[in-house]
Amino acid sequence: MVAEPTTGPPLASRGVAPVIVPAADLPQPASPTGPGRRRHHMLSKASFWRLPMLLLAASFMVIPLWLLVVNAFKSEQDVREAPFGLPLGRLTLAPLRAALTDPDFDVVRAYAITLLFVLLVNVLSLVVSAPVSFVIARGTTRWHTALLLLFVAGTFVPSQVLLIPVVYVLKYLGLMGTVTGFVLFETALTLPVSVFLYSAYIRTIPRELDQAAAVDGLGRLRTFHLVVLPLMRPIVATAVILHSLSVWNDFANPQIILGPGSGLYTVTTGVYAAVGKYSTHYEVVFPNLLLAVAPALAFFAIMQRHIIGGLTSGAMKG
Amino acid sequence: MSLSTTARPVRALRDLFATARGRDRLTGLVMTVPAVVLFAIMMIVPLVLSGYLSLTDWDGYTAHPAMVGLDHYRSLLHDPEVRQAAWITGVLAVVGTIAVNAVGLALALAISAPSRTNTLLRTVFFYPYVISALIIGFLWSALLSTNGAVNSALRAAGHAGLPFLSQPGWALASLIGVVVWSGFGFTLVLYIAGLHTVPASLLEAARIDGAGRSRILRSVTLPMIAPVVTVNVVLTLVTLLRSYDLVLSLTGGGPAGSTETAAYLILAQSFQDNALGYGSAQSMVLTVVTGIAALAITFLRRRADERAGA
Incomplete structure (x- = not known):
């Protein structure tokens, strides 16, 4: 992205760029147009989606592990009523001890x-x-x-x-x-x-x-x-x-x-x-x-x- | 053979010590035999034996089971349970392989650049790989069952809850979902390694030529990492065709047999029913199908490469 402005694309790219850029993006304000400018816009759009997508995927991975860990220290009732919660006052080692013995x-x-x-x-x-x-x-x-x-x-x-x-x-x-x-x-x-x-x-x-x-x-x-x-x-x-x-x-x-x-x-x-x-x-x-x-x-x-x-x-x- | 080997200077030198060479051969044999014997007894003999047992009515106990010929193969063609298991295994393997690789590749593209955050994300995506499939199944069953964590949370939010594991269609979808959850990290790690082998100069050249992101992906990146795609697809497919542990602990094959895979049928049913001859027949079919699938993909891939090269 840093190199963006310098890689001023040759004529050939003009044929490519309009195909890729969605029509809705074209009437964007000002900007010293030219294909290079448009491509920059497309990249930032891709990176705009990148973060939420990664956060969503990461939470899908982490939440089951969180549930596994916290619920091992909760009573049956707490697990059933609020599986995602972390009732700090009521955490207990009893289930773990029972499993160990x-x-x-x-x-x-x-x-x-x-x-x-x-x-x-x-x-x-x-x-x-x-x-x-x-x-x-x-x-x-x-x-x-x-x-x-x-x-x-x-x-x-x-x-x-x-x-x-x-x-x-x-x-x-x-x-x-x-x-x-x-x-x-x-x-x-x-x-x-x-x-x-x-x-x-x-x-x-x-x-x-x-x-x-x-x-x-x-x-x-x-x-x-x-x-x-x-x-x-x-x-x-x-x-x-x-x-x-x-x-x-x-x-x-x-x-x-x-x-x-x-x-x-x-x-x-x-x-x-x-x-x-x-x-x-x-x-x-x-x-x-x-x-x-x-x-x-x-x-x-x-x-x-x-x-x-x-x-x-x-x-x-x- | 001796002609061609003596042609090599090293061999010629060694031939000067004729006795030492003889001893080397013997040593080579000694070094080879243990592995070959173990492999023969535990892999090759069982494979051949499986063919023999599939023609018998072995119950798991008798030493000399009676021959039944091709009866098992004939009846498994018409056995509704086997046909259903074949269908479910196929759906799981095909949909699972596509989904695991699509998610793995998409996320690999998003986090392939070396950075601290990306390394952390890679770890987060990969960790289920080190957990036993049996445990993963139990964990997700505790999360998705009728009174599981997810449904408790849904009900607390005023929703009626969802039949993740209690309705046939849902159960198969959940099974595939868990397969993707636990399996894409492995493909992701390989895809990242593959992406790092794509020369930056090539990407830069494509960019200078004015190719957009998707065009670079299609015309440069994907062809460059094609071998990794093949490895990932074959490994995922072979693994999914033999799914057993996860099915056992997540759904137990249910509800109503809607998630019974071929391996589940072979292990859970044939041992329980003492129908190991019938189980062997199913094993033979599954082995052949797995081998053909793996070979076919590798072959098609190679031919595509050759065509691209020509």
């Missing part, structure tokens, strides 16, 4: 279990997918390309759709309802993204490094372990963020593979058990939901730049 759903234990799953899946995913990505990235035959395509094709297989046959496989292996079975399946689901990101990243690491290591007498495994893996830190961070969010937020897989019988509740399956029955009992619903989202939101608040950056770099490679 709910005998049916131990939320702190669910945090611990879910966190354990997140850790196990991330470690196993790295251990399994980084080496194969190295082989794929350094490979030159079409078998290596085929292997990469095979893994990447996994992205398009809906995990919900795999669940029925996976239940069959896990029963066959005696792993149904076990942590091992769940972690193995969940890790397999991370492989497409991991292998894709890692092999693309390793390709950007110069082969000369490998060759230097080979000259120094390092075998392939040690070259990978001592030379390449340490350089992969940024992309590993990206993968860990993506996988952590998907394991933490997963519901269908733990619900069906672990099942209520195992007594192992993740945050999502626990909330489902605790809230599902009482979905109209808001004194139960809001505190439980708040407890469920708090860790993810805190993680997001701290890691925001990395989450958005990692996601962007990951998807843009596709």
Whole structure:
């Protein structure tokens, strides 16, 4: 906009400008006319709508979060009578305390279990997918390309759709309802993204490094372990963020593979058990939901730049 | 193969150490096998097995289910519940994908310039991405149900309230609304990144040539970010075709099955009814449809690019 007056448009624009400017705008007062002037007017009109539109969109995003937070500290009656209000004098910790001490759903234990799953899946995913990505990235035959395509094709297989046959496989292996079975399946689901990101990243690491290591007498495994893996830190961070969010937020897989019988509740399956029955009992619903989202939101608040950056770099490679 | 590889100086050098090369191959195999085995057992075998189970009457318990041939595929063509779920999944996926991307792109255009306010807005638009779809569904169900926050507020204002989740048409619209609310932030973040790759000089050139805002958007910006559009559309579509968690917690598939998606039918119904053979048949169809949709969009996009390039 600053450059506006100086970009005095050539003749060609005269043909364009009148088409774009709405007729109603034409009889505007004075102004040393000319197409440049008109365009300026159009821009300011667009920016006039920009602010209200953004404010409206932002409030749509923020209000549900506000409702979630304030209503977790209000009595059932206050929630029902004035859900948007913040009755400072009557705020209470009782619903939150009740949710924390709910005998049916131990939320702190669910945090611990879910966190354990997140850790196990991330470690196993790295251990399994980084080496194969190295082989794929350094490979030159079409078998290596085929292997990469095979893994990447996994992205398009809906995990919900795999669940029925996976239940069959896990029963066959005696792993149904076990942590091992769940972690193995969940890790397999991370492989497409991991292998894709890692092999693309390793390709950007110069082969000369490998060759230097080979000259120094390092075998392939040690070259990978001592030379390449340490350089992969940024992309590993990206993968860990993506996988952590998907394991933490997963519901269908733990619900069906672990099942209520195992007594192992993740945050999502626990909330489902605790809230599902009482979905109209808001004194139960809001505190439980708040407890469920708090860790993810805190993680997001701290890691925001990395989450958005990692996601962007990951998807843009596709 | 050995001819072409030995042609490369690096390989030739390595060939001098014939034993080391053999060892490297072995190492390569060792590094490959764990991932391939895990992937095979948990993805490929289940996929093949799904095809087999879809021809059986597996109930989830027996080890040797009886074969029923193509019966399941035949009956799902005429099953009103399946047909309704297919229709609802299609509407949700198509309308949802268009809406999510339209909102994401529009807002990305509005806040793509780097500034503190815009970064804050990006955060505000994106945050639902880190929340589980199940929780988002429960939250919105608490907001939109008959006695939920929104209706309480409407009634306090003297309005009779709206049947967001209690009437079929409304419920599907609400479901799509929540999908847009929770999903556009992801596309927005990618669109912003894509917009930053458009060279400022190109926009400036278009401006000097006298192109207006909408003309620049149509003729410069959109073609430049076309790959991002493809990625966003494919990812959104694939995600929406498998919607399950959100449906379960927001509407439970109701009212009267009006929001039952294919994935919901497969998981909620077939496990409940011990009809996993039938569920597998539905899974196969959904997998094939998802694959075709993703491939078709990518292919069409590429062809459009080639035509533009030619």
